[in-house]
Amino acid sequence: MTMQKASSAATATGDRIYLSPPHMSDAELEMLTAAFRSNWIAPLGPEVDAFERQFAEKVGVNHAVAVSSGTAALHLSLLAAGVKPGDEVVVSTLTFVASVNAIRYCGANPVLIDSDRASWNMDPALLEDELKRADGAGRRPAAVLAVDILGQCADYAAICAICDKYGVPLVEDAAEALGATLHGRHAGGFGAFGAFSFNGNKIITTSGGGMLVTADGKLAERCRYLASQAKVPAEHYQHEEVGFNYRLSNLLAAIGRAQLQRLDNLVDRRRQIFANYQRQLEGLPGVEFMPEFAGSRSNRWLTAVLIDETRLRCSPLDLCRALSAVNIEARPVWKPMHRQPLYASARRRGGAVADQLCRRGLCLPSGSSLTAAQQQRVIDVVRTTILSATKRRAG
Numbered sequence: 001m002t003m004q005k006a007s008s009a010a011t012a013t014g015d016r017i018y019l020s021p022p023h024m025s026d027a028e029l030e031m032l033t034a035a036f037r038s039n040w041i042a043p044l045g046p047e048v049d050a051f052e053r054q055f056a057e058k059v060g061v062n063h064a065v066a067v068s069s070g071t072a073a074l075h076l077s078l079l080a081a082g083v084k085p086g087d088e089v090v091v092s093t094l095t096f097v098a099s100v101n102a103i104r105y106c107g108a109n110p111v112l113i114d115s116d117r118a119s120w121n122m123d124p125a126l127l128e129d130e131l132k133r134a135d136g137a138g139r140r141p142a143a144v145l146a147v148d149i150l151g152q153c154a155d156y157a158a159i160c161a162i163c164d165k166y167g168v169p170l171v172e173d174a175a176e177a178l179g180a181t182l183h184g185r186h187a188g189g190f191g192a193f194g195a196f197s198f199n200g201n202k203i204i205t206t207s208g209g210g211m212l213v214t215a216d217g218k219l220a221e222r223c224r225y226l227a228s229q230a231k232v233p234a235e236h237y238q239h240e241e242v243g244f245n246y247r248l249s250n251l252l253a254a255i256g257r258a259q260l261q262r263l264d265n266l267v268d269r270r271r272q273i274f275a276n277y278q279r280q281l282e283g284l285p286g287v288e289f290m291p292e293f294a295g296s297r298s299n300r301w302l303t304a305v306l307i308d309e310t311r312l313r314c315s316p317l318d319l320c321r322a323l324s325a326v327n328i329e330a331r332p333v334w335k336p337m338h339r340q341p342l343y344a345s346a347r348r349r350g351g352a353v354a355d356q357l358c359r360r361g362l363c364l365p366s367g368s369s370l371t372a373a374q375q376q377r378v379i380d381v382v383r384t385t386i387l388s389a390t391k392r393r394a395g
Ligand SMILES: Cc1ncc(COP(=O)(O)O)c(C=O)c1O
Pocket: 068, 069, 070, 071, 072, 095, 096, 098, 099, 147, 173, 175, 176, 196, 197, 198, 199, 209, 210
């Protein structure tokens, strides 16, 4: 998704409206400047320590490890969960490629699971069937990697019970879901590990960055060690296994701390944006909004709608093009991994639901800095495009 300039510079009518731009305030600049002045300009320092502490508290987990990206958090989570070359890892097919790439970084093989219609996330019935069959065949997968797509938790009441039953560790890809909850518990805290992204398009950003969370202090330490080139404490650096350069810059952690303080407001704003789109567009024929399933409170990272092309004669891509023509960025929903040339040969269970969500899905501009006037511009273009397609069809 496209990188963007800061919100204040992008509010004038006629400016490009981005899908999910960074939303900075004076607090971020002040904390960044203070960190700069302290001369802790390194991938460690007091801002990193404080960011980890405050993040863990916010998400309700014991430990947080700040890293350079959400992908790094996923890679370390899988390694710490014990994933080895040749293993299988069961993963949602409807996701961004980073989830599945992290499995390949470990030399393991993904098994792709379709979405359910209630949450758009991993279908628990298919997961159960896969683990049951694998168990019967004596080949238990090394981990389950469930993704919280578009800011909504997967059905963890079911998924956690299934993973427990078959003794498979759960890693939660909450890259898009910071601030979402399920039955009052925070996204990211449901598995043995949770991974978050602070990429420029996420609900809070450090330009690039990520966080790994876990309840297990020893595993958190192992992840910190692996993220710092696996240095064994000794007078001369000593290395006994391959590590990674995955730690987060102290300067970026300062931005992250300021963003984290604003998280609740940023989520509320995204939810208002979703509600306004819903109020103004749901009445149109053939337009359906992403559901929020029972007990779930999505952060509404991106407002996603399903377009019924057979009723409208207007596809999500037609709408994207109409919006793009007036300088508005919109995107289809993720293309499932089983449709990607890279993972087309991976073993999979189902895929028709994810295919349909991709074919019919459209994400509308949803950044927390979107002004009422900008949102109205988007709504007007969507309405006009849909209504003129409907008229053409009738005529
Ligand atoms: C579902 C999902 N997983 C993982 C990632 C990877 O995060 P990052 O870009 O910080 O590496 C992203 C986003 O970029 C994502 O949307």
